[in-house]
Amino acid sequence: MGKNVLIPSIEQRLRGLMEVGRRNLHEHGFSDVERANPTVTLTREFGCEGYPVAERLQGILEKRSGKPWVVMDRALLDAVAKDHNLAEGILNNLGTKNRFLDDMLSTFSSHWKSDKDYYRLLCRQIVALATAGNVILVGRGASILTQNTGNCYHFRIIAPMSFKVKSVAARCGFSADQAQDMVTEKQRQRDAFLKDFLGRDIADPTLYHLVFNNARLSAGRIAEIMADVVMPQTRD
Numbered sequence: 001m002g003k004n005v006l007i008p009s010i011e012q013r014l015r016g017l018m019e020v021g022r023r024n025l026h027e028h029g030f031s032d033v034e035r036a037n038p039t040v041t042l043t044r045e046f047g048c049e050g051y052p053v054a055e056r057l058q059g060i061l062e063k064r065s066g067k068p069w070v071v072m073d074r075a076l077l078d079a080v081a082k083d084h085n086l087a088e089g090i091l092n093n094l095g096t097k098n099r100f101l102d103d104m105l106s107t108f109s110s111h112w113k114s115d116k117d118y119y120r121l122l123c124r125q126i127v128a129l130a131t132a133g134n135v136i137l138v139g140r141g142a143s144i145l146t147q148n149t150g151n152c153y154h155f156r157i158i159a160p161m162s163f164k165v166k167s168v169a170a171r172c173g174f175s176a177d178q179a180q181d182m183v184t185e186k187q188r189q190r191d192a193f194l195k196d197f198l199g200r201d202i203a204d205p206t207l208y209h210l211v212f213n214n215a216r217l218s219a220g221r222i223a224e225i226m227a228d229v230v231m232p233q234t235r236d
Helices: 008-028 050-065 075-082 101-106 115-132 161-172 178-197 219-230
Strands: 039-044 071-074 135-138 152-158 212-213
Touching: 008 152, 008 212, 039 050, 039 219, 050 071, 050 135, 050 219, 115 135, 152 219, 161 178, 212 219
Parallel strands: 039 135, 039 152, 071 135, 152 212
Antiparallel strands: none
C-alpha cells in the first residue's frame, strides 16, 4: 500500500470527524465553541521533526484519553481532495505557483482555480476537524485558522539553520548547499502564502502555547511536554 493511501478505518474516521465539525459549525459557530475533546495544531519550520513529533504525541494522547486520535498529514489531505474531486497533489502543493500569475488567471477565467480557491476548501475542513476534537493538525495554517476555537492547543517547532540543513541533507541525500537552498525556498513559500491569505505571520510566537527548539529537544521529549499541556496526568 502506498504511503499516501488511507486505510479504510482512518478514512471513515476522518469523514466522521468532518461531519461532526460541519454540524457544530452550522448549529453553534466555532468562535465560542468549548468542547471536551481537545485539538492540537502543530506548526514547524521546514526541516524540523513535525511528523515524528505528531506521531509520538498521537500515541501518548490515545493512551491518556482512551480514545483514538487522528494526525492530519499528507495522506489525510488526499481524503479532502477526494471529497472535492481534486487531482492528487493539489493540496500538497499550495503556495508553489507564481502568485501574481495565479491570481490573474483566476480573475480572467472562471474555469481557473487559484491556490486561494483550493485553500478555502481546506480551511473549512480544518475548522470542522478542529471543532470535532481528538485531531492533531500539522501545518496548513491551522494554528491561525483555529485561534478562536476554544478546544485548541497551539505549538510550534523551530531550529537553527544548521540543524534543518543537516536534517534535510540526511533525509534527501542532498549536499549542505542544496539542503540550505531547499529549506530557505520552502519556508519562504509557506510563509508568504499564509501571510498573504490569512494576514498573519505564522512565526508570530504569540499564536502558540509553547515554541520548541528541535535542536535542544528530541521529538519524543517535545511530544511528552505537549501532552502534559493538552492532557496533564493526574497525580496521586
